Amino acid sequence: MKKFMSYLMYGSLLLVALNFTSCQEEFEELPGEDNQEAILASSSTGQLIQRTSSKDGSYDNIVDGASCFAINFPYVVNVHGLEVEIDAIEDLKLIKQLFDEVEIDDDIVDIVFPITITLSDYTEIKINNREELRERAKECLEGGDDDDIECIDFVYPIVVYSFDINLQQTGNVTVQNDMQLRRYFAERGDDDLLSFDFPITLELYDDTKISVSNNAELAHAIETAKNACDEDDDNDYHDNDFTQERLEEYLVACPWLVREVFRANLDNTDQYFDYVMNFTEDGKVVMKDRIGNSLTGTWITRIAEHRVLLKLEFEALADFSLEWFVYDLDNGKIKLYAGEGERIIMKKACDIVDNTPDTLREILKECSWVIKKVKLNNEEVDRLLGYEFNFHAEGVVTLSNESNISEGQWAITTNAQGRLVMAITMGDEPGVSFEWLLSDLRDKRLKFSIEDDNYELILERVCDNNANDGDVAEIRNILMGGQWMVAKYTEGEKDETQNYAAFTFAFQAELAVNVTTGETGPTYPGLWRIIRDSEGELKCYLNFGLATAMQVLMDDWKIVSVTSSRIELKNISGDNTTEILVFEKK
Secondary structure, eight states, X not given: OOOOOOXXXXXXXXXXXXXXXXXXXXXXXXXXXXXXXXXXXXXXXXXXXXXXXXXXXXXXXXXHOOSSEEEOSSEEEEETTEEEEEOSGGGHHHHHHHHHTSSSOOOOEEEXXXXXXXXXXXXXXXXXXXXXXXXXXXXXXXXXXXXXXXXXXXXXXXXXXXXXXXXXXXXXXXXXXXXXXXXXXXXXXXXXXXXXXXXXXEEETTSOEEEEOSHHHHHHHHHHHTTSSOOOOSSOTTOOOOOHHHHHHHHHHSOEEEEEEEEXXXXXXXXXXXXXXXXXXXXXXXXXOTTSOEEEEEEEEEEETTEEEEEEEOTTOTTTOEEEEEEEEETTEEEEEOSTTOEXXXXXXXXXXXXXXXXXXXXXXXXXXEEEEEEEXXXXXXXXXXXXXXXXXXXXXEEEOSSOEEEEEEEEEEOTTSOEEEEEEOTTOGGGOSEEEEEEEOSSEEEEEETTXXXXXXEEEESGGGTTOHHHHHHHXXXXXXXXEEEEEEETTEEOGGGGTTXXXXXXXXXXXXXXXXXXXXXXXXXXXXXXXXXXXXXXXXXXXXXXXXXXXXXXXXXXXXXXXXXXXXXXOXXXXXXXXXXXXX
């Protein structure tokens, strides 16, 4: 992409200089006996120097999507509804962090205009809107094909000398950075002769420093290094310049959970979400679905165009069988892409182990498990919502809502097809007494089902009552800090707030909530619970048993917003109706 003309020594000029040695004493002697080689500002060496000192605009591609210019600090962007002020390069990491917090890569940065951009020659231009920015971006050459050279840099300060045609020094200037050097060369005439106070130092992309003693060595150093690294001149701002060796070590270190799959612009995430991939050093990769079925394929890496590629091959898994560019290797994730609409995101999961009866037994005993759903003969059993299982040694299991505890027996076996089965026997609670077939094993959630989900049990893992989750503790304390009323309850377009206007909620310790309806009205005791679920969402469980008047409010509500006097909850019902429940402190 970048052509280099051979270095010119300007022999004829040197011969002329020899004829003027008698006048040499009138001028300051040049430093060093070999440094009298001068170059034209417009020569191939001069062009290499200007390209090396050009402004690199690729560091903020996450914002502007263009490598030939950069946005001047400070400026403001909006990411996922949050306003972020960008005052320095380090602040760009905040945008990356916000992207990483969202599993689906639908990442958009909205720039607050107007802004000022700096071009590769350090010219500054005001941009008033996104359309003007896009027109400028169209002028950029991406993929490393632009003129700037980023794999080698000058170490400043540097002294630059100017000469007349007789190679007599006419001036000098000390430059402190790339901008000063680039502008100095750009301001010279095509026939101006220049050189440096050698030796000078340059730094390579791998932090290696080299010293050059004359212009020929300088040209050779830049020419040799200019294509030696990935300049990140693309919109692939996730690339962390990792090595092939680091990728291979990362892959085999732990299992990987599949979090997102797009092929041919089709979102296939639901089909593969939480599938587990295990890479082994002998080039095999085992893919396991959520119930433990496995398929073995192969993997291999290579380098192409200064990028690391990962090739996956499965006989019966076309969505994964492709050679992928690896464009992120950070924060416990690996992101792969193979062009527009082709990407996979995997999340590191060192705590995932093979699905065996012993494994499931240990998982169940590690923490408590809260009931998210129980369905019997296609009817949901709401009275068990938020109840807590504890699986103990010797086959003992307890089910409680803090005030009442039932005890029974549990066992993990396999059926004739080799599928894992959890058998529960609890005499005083027939709603859970079944041989539950494991149908979905995720990081923090278990799903058991029978007869095409007509019978279903979904459990959420809760360790130490979420004691280490500051958000959970804070919301609990807020709710227990006084009495609350229903300020709003809507079901779709229907506003039913008035139905609950007389209700007063008192959230108490030990998961107890008590609802009163005036001095003489009925009271409704119930269960409440705040947890962070397997999807990372904060949830508020409300359960009032068989109380008909409270059935509508019984659910695992998503917590939308919280203040010291107001809490907003949201739920999407089975028919996709949105319910909103707002509590305000009395």
